[in-house]
Structures are given as structure tokens and as C-alpha cells.
Amino acid sequence: MPIATIDPTTGQTVKTFEAYDAAEVRRRLDRAVDAAATLRETPIAQRADWMRAAADIVENDLDRLARMLTQEMGKPITQARAEVHKCVRAMRFEADHVEELLADQPLAEPDAVGASQAWTTWQPLGVVLAVMPWNFALWQVMRFAAPALLAGNAGLLKHASNVPQAALYLDSLFERAGFPPGSFQALLIPSSQVAGLIQDDRIAAVTITGSEPAGRSVAETAGKAIKKSVLELGGSDPFIVMPGVDLDTASSTAVRARVQNNGQSCIAAKRFVVHTDIYDDFVDQFTAKMADLVVGDPMDEATDVGPLATESGRRDLAELVDDATAKGADVLVGGNVGDGPGWFYPPTALAGLTDDMRIVTEEAFGPVAAIYRVSDRDEAVRVANQTSFGLSSAVWSPDADEQAWFVRELDAGAVFVNGMSESSAELPFGGVKASGYGREMGTAGIHEFCNLKAVWKA
Incomplete structure (x- = not known):
């Protein structure tokens, strides 16, 4: 895949970039090692001040960055601005709380281990390689970069090849904010070079957000090298709706949860599991609202859904829908690729799904909803847990005991009750099963790339 900005609204190439040669990659690795040594000795308060300065730069660049995100991957401009704001907020949150998150933890009764004092302390690992996707070209990177640098x-950063402008912006950001040269650098290289980087002794750990096959490859290479890895992979998140909830609110939230980022989000709700008593009313409202969405130019403030980021992504999505319809699925809205330029796909809802359809077990990365009718909460959980993924989930219920039951029974890294799945700096983010392991953000996220060292003192 070429390293290039290709506008998904038109399919036209905007700009191409040359991959770095081996000498440039070696130079950047060496600079990263030197920067890690300096950062290790830099007081936490200083690192936090640099991060706040970086947040100020991003905030000042908001309009330019939003347009860049929209041009590179088709995100509606209003959502692109929201992504930039989210990065700024997370950077400031991490900077404001890093000292408490990395504070030494004394053992309450050190005499129990024969010591006068005993405690644990967190120390950095060194140089961490991040392999990142295009769908949230700034946010996905920032939720790793902010805690890791702090x-x-x-x-x-080995960024996706179709968002090189985002990669190069991040390449200079932190040095502009005061971090030592080499603290955070982008590598414009093909994916084929990732395994060699992980094996390099200068790399201490690796994190990837991406597809399940890519995650398996990274985990295998890191495991052989005995290096820490964090995997945030695919998701096919359930959105469960039980009787007694406000269906207008639930259906509106469900639409937003499905089509956010043009449906290209790991934690977008993809499977809507609805109790039979309210199924017809919910589906009527949901499909009507999907049909009312404005699909068009993502630079237009009125647009709800823009194009998919890549031509291959649209082709893969269309194949999932075509497979389901060929096997008898009902198309409630959408379902056809229109004419004209760009990689647009209409908001679509499918029902009447059977286990032989690919969309039942595979991730639909685009604005396509799979709707299931269930008779009770046990069947709802069975459907929700039947995929190999386990990233996030949502459950709508008015009953506190039922809510608690779903929280216990759902196989997922998160459960959102009467809301939609979202990521934030305050909460740990990650999944189970084929959705990966490890966590980003929250207390757990900043600890992922630290050595937890125990200290005993006589």
C-alpha cells in the first residue's frame, strides 16, 4: 500500500510520500534511545508541563487538524473537531494526574516481610513502538503517546499508510512542546518492516491498534522476543435493548453508536439485540432515523455520514452485506452502493440473520447494523457473546438487578449501561478474547509500559 493521502470523498490522490530508508530508520531508533535515557531522568512535573504545552499546540491547530483528518479518512468535519478536542482534554488530564498515577506505594506493614520499609515504584521501559490505524488518526495515537511519554x-509511531499527514504532524508535535529531540517520532515505513523493528534490541515494547490478523502477528513476534505487547483489535459490540426503556432515546443513541466515524470504530455498536416485546417499535424508530441521516461531503457541517476511508474497506463491507442478503437476510434500509465518486456506503440495517452469514461473526467496519430479536435476557447474552470479539458493549434496561446481571454476564472489556460505548482518558480501555489484551488510558493504561519494581529496605 503506498504511503499517500487519498481523499476518500473523490478517490483522488492528494499527495504521496517516500518511505524512509534503512539508514533513516536506524537514525530515528538511535535518537529514540537517547531521548528515553533523558526522559527517564527528567522530573515528572517537567514532563507534565511539556505535555500541557503540547496540548496547547494541538488546541491552537484545531481547525487545520480537523480538515486534515477529514481529508485523509473522510470523517465528518464536526466529528473531526471533536476528535481534536478529545486529544487536548486527554493530554491535560494525563498531565494533571500523572504524579498520583505513578506515585510510589508503601507497604502498610513492612515488618511482615522483615523490612523497615518496603514499597513499589513505577519506572519506564524505554522505547515503545506504536502501530496505529487510520480511523482515529490523532486520538488512537494520543491515548498511547500521552501516558507513555509522561x-x-x-x-x-508506525502509522497507517493512508494518514501520513497525521503521522508527520505528530512527529514534530512533542519536540515543539519542549520534549527532548527524539522523544516521539514517526516512521514512514511499510507494514512489512514492523516485525524487524519489534525484534530490534532498542525496542522495549510494542502496542498495536488494528485488525485481529495484524495483532496476532505483532503478538507472536513480541512473544518470541519476550517483549511486552498491548493489543487493541477488532470489536463487534452488542447493543442490548430490554423492555421499559425510553425507545426514542435508545434508538437515537443506537443510531449514533452505529454510524459514529462513518461506522468505522472498533467500539461502535454493530449488533443490536432487542427483546421481542419492544422489537417492532424499536426497529421502526431505528430504521427511520438511519434513513434520515445525511450522507455526503464530510466537509459540509450538515453531513452525518461521509465516505469510508478506503476503497477496499467499502468492498469488504459490501461483501458482508451481499453474503447476508444472498442467504436470506432482510434489508430494512440501505444496502446498495450508489453511483458517483468517492467510497460512500449508505446507512444500512439487516434483520433475519442466521448463523451461516458472515456478518454474524465478522466485524462490519462501516455503517451497517445487524438486528436480532430475542425472547429473554439469557438469549440476549447468548447472542451478545457468540462472536470471538469482546471489546465493549451496551445494555439498556430500567432494572438495577437486571443491569448488574448483564454487567456480570457480558464477555467484554467494558459495559455501558443506558448509554453508548465511548473511550475516555479516565477509564481503562481494552478487550478480551480476540479483541486483544492490555489496557490503554486510566490508571491501568499508564502502567502498561512501566516496570513495577518492588523495593525492600532493612
């Missing part, structure tokens, strides 16, 4: 690590 913890005293240096970062190397």
Missing part, C-alpha cells in the same frame, strides 16, 4: 518512555 511515564518517561520514548515513542516510535
